[in-house]
Amino acid sequence: MFLTKLTVNVTSREFRRDFADVHDMHRTVMSGFPEVTSENPARLSHGVLWRLDGTQSGFLLYVQSHTQPDWGRLPAGYLAQPAEIRSIQPVLDAVTAGRRFAFRLVANATRAIKSDPLPDGEVRAMRVPHRKPEKQIEWLARQGERHGFVIPLATNGQPDLAPSPCRPLRGRIRQTSGNQITIEPVRFDGRLIVTDPDAFSAALRDGVGRAKAYGCGLLSLARTQ
Structure with a gap:
């Protein structure tokens, strides 16, 4: 890779x-x-x-x-x-259970909500962004359960993680009659601990979350003390 x-x-x-x-x-x-x-x-x-x-x-x-x-x-x-x-093969080779990394991730942290019923009675799910930092941290913790990592606690007893808003990403998909793209990503900077090397390596290769075609999902790592 x-x-x-x-x-x-x-x-x-x-x-x-x-x-x-x-x-x-x-x-x-x-x-x-x-x-x-x-x-x-x-x-x-x-x-x-x-x-x-x-x-x-x-x-x-x-x-x-x-x-x-x-x-x-x-x-x-x-x-x-x-x-x-x-x-990045050296990074993949360094992934072992218990290994700590500093990381950066820009992600499309969203949740699903149900829309009002349509005339035919169908109820659709809409995805809306998490805008509160505590909800963004909870979202990443759930991603960690799926992707083989946990966020450790800092000295203040809170997750060793800092979410910050990014500028909204907007665009128009011309191939599909001009459908509008609107994404409200969040940047996560912090530390993590690998719990499942296989799942974590897959997350490194394939990305985390949605909107991967539009600048989200790339997990970058650095060594940490």
Whole structure:
């Protein structure tokens, strides 16, 4: 598996377009990968996850994939520096039960609510974002149960985790008659402990939560004391 760090040129007209429309950003990310002939979407076939992180000087675009990308297909001037690509196999090899990591995750933390009955009596489930920090932390704890990790307690007795809101992601899917995309992601920075190495490795490869095509779900790790 590969992780790419792309230092974006914030003056690029194409980047400003992508920044305004998350579907355009998705298409730009996928331009680094070959087309597929299978019925699976290209993102799934290449195992692509991505995240746009703001910095003091601009933005870094991180892209994880099963397939080694070719960023020569990006628009001219899109990058401020050459792409940096490395294998994340050492990270996967370090996953063992009880291992502690610092982590960052931008996720689409949502819950399902029932809509009012339709004229035919059907009741549909709608997904709405968690906006309260305590509910966001509970959401991630449930994800940990599924994906083989727990959030330890900090010295203050609270989960060692800091959720913070991200700017809403909006866009328009032109291939489906202009359907609107609206996502309210949350960024989690904290520490975790691996409880199930197989489930956790799968979460690293496949992502956590929904909206993985639109900049959510990429779990980034760092060593911790």
